[in-house]
Amino acid sequence: MKRGKGMKFVGDSRVTADKQKFIPKDYSEYPGRTEAFWPNYLLKEWLVGAVFLVGFLCLTIAHPAPLEKMADPTDTSYLPLPDWYFLFLYQLLKYKFASAQFFVLGAIVIPGLAFGALFLAPFLDKGKERRPHKRPIATGLMLLSFAAVFWLTYEAAAHVDWEEKAENNKPELPEDQPSVEIDESAPGYALYEENSCINCHGGDLAGGGAAPGLIGIEHSVDEIKDIAVNGVGSMPADQFQGTEEELQQLAEFIVSVNEEASAEE
Secondary structure, eight states: OOTTSSOOOOOOTTSOSSOOOOOOOOOTTSTTTOOOIIIIIHHHHHHHHHHHHHHHHHHHHHSOOOOOOOOOTTOSSOOOOOOGGGHHHHHHTTSGGGSGGGHHIIIIIHHHHHHHHHHHHHHHOOOSOOSGGGOHHHHHHHHHHHHHHHHHHHHHHHTOOHHHHHHHTOOOOGGGSOOOOOOTTSHHHHHHHHTTHHHHHOTTSOOOSSSOOSSSOOOOHHHHHHHHHHOBTTBOSOOOOSOHHHHHHHHHHHHHHHHHHHHHO
16 A cells, blocks of 8 residues: 555544643732642741651650559559540540440440531531631631530549559569569468459569558567458458468468568669
8 A cells, every 4th residue: 555545643632732731820819818839838837847746755754754663453452543634535524414324325426526626627617718707617627626626625634633543553664573472372372362452462472552562561470460351551350261270371471472472682
């Protein structure tokens, strides 16, 4: 076939005749009202984020997270608190309408509705106005939410004596205490458990917030027997419920643990 005969050229609409490079829109006709997302707007966001991050790091260095003593599941007097950003939810669960039989309402329904509304806010509020006084509903809900979270957080933390809490919960490293291996198969330890001594003095006899430790004491067998029957300090009387022989076994067990601790020091 000769050139130009029997051949037709068909234009393709997918290819533009005059292909031009991408040229960003000129925003000069809207002075002070808008700007290019990249790099103007995004650069500002990054700068603000960097300043906040540096400030947050300085705050963590100046005021590190406080350490408390080792967790003791037998300490019934210790009042655990959540992190500060969950205090408002912690306080919410104290109210009658959000606790007990209404626990699901306070733990799931109310927080779910609040965070769901926050998630849907951009889709519901589609107004073009950016000034707060021109958006009364959105602004009012935002201020109400902020006030509620602030008040609940304040109420949750107002009753806590932070200095006393820090004093009573100073960290105690294991190296500072005598290392004693408790023989849990001993008959005296079984009596220790049966008479609920373990609930206050702990499984390792190290004590807790409810009662002092039983390691490092200098009481004799007879003195321990007297304390178990008649009580001492905040410990009420008649805590031991058993025979005289079992009481002797319990007291001898506690003394033997202290003798072992003294030998290892």
